[in-house]
Amino acid sequence: MPLATPAPHIIVPNFLTTEEHASLLRWTLENQASFVPARVFTGIDEDRRRALVLPDIGPFKMPFAAAAAKQYRSWVAQMGLPPFDLAGVELELAAHNDGAHFHRHLDTQTVMGGDGSHRALSAVYYFHREPKRFTGGQLRIYPQGSHDDEVFATVEPMQNTLAVFPSWAAHQVMRVECPSQDFADSRFAVNCWLHVRTRPTTESPKQ
């Protein structure tokens, strides 16, 4: 039997301009007080996921949603995945500080849209303050349908890069070490989930 290979994924370097990146970092640090503990489908469970999140990314919503809408067809093609029509973009800002991690999961499992759409692509934008004061926090992407932990691709959370993969791919965030425990030294990420429509937007006329 051929060895399983990790699910398709791509890395987009220099995703934001220097100015956009700097203003996102500044805005993130100014909004520290609004971050809340991350939840999984069962609620807060630090064995599965430990991170702080900010569900409303304020002034950055539009730039991220617009860039994703503009570029996603090319990402899909590069990964060799079937094309789809974008129904919307879900966004979240996450901060991983000392001890933070996210257990192996699928993004389709975490939330199914109640609006007739569901997550098709996951795109994670990494950023942090310089000098970098955390280690770890790699993203591991596993092969489709595999349950072992032996075969995976490793994505380093590199400054100003975007990692893109299908939301059905099993993945995991390795534990972060951040000795200062200072929020500003966290591994920051904007999670973008691109939704595909699963039912028509208009209801069929009632009989």
Ligand SMILES: O=C(O)CCC(=O)C(=O)O
């Ligand atoms: O931060 C990452 O690398 C991935 C985060 C993730 O998997 C998620 O929030 O669903």
Ligand SMILES: [Fe+2]
């Ligand atoms: Fe995820």
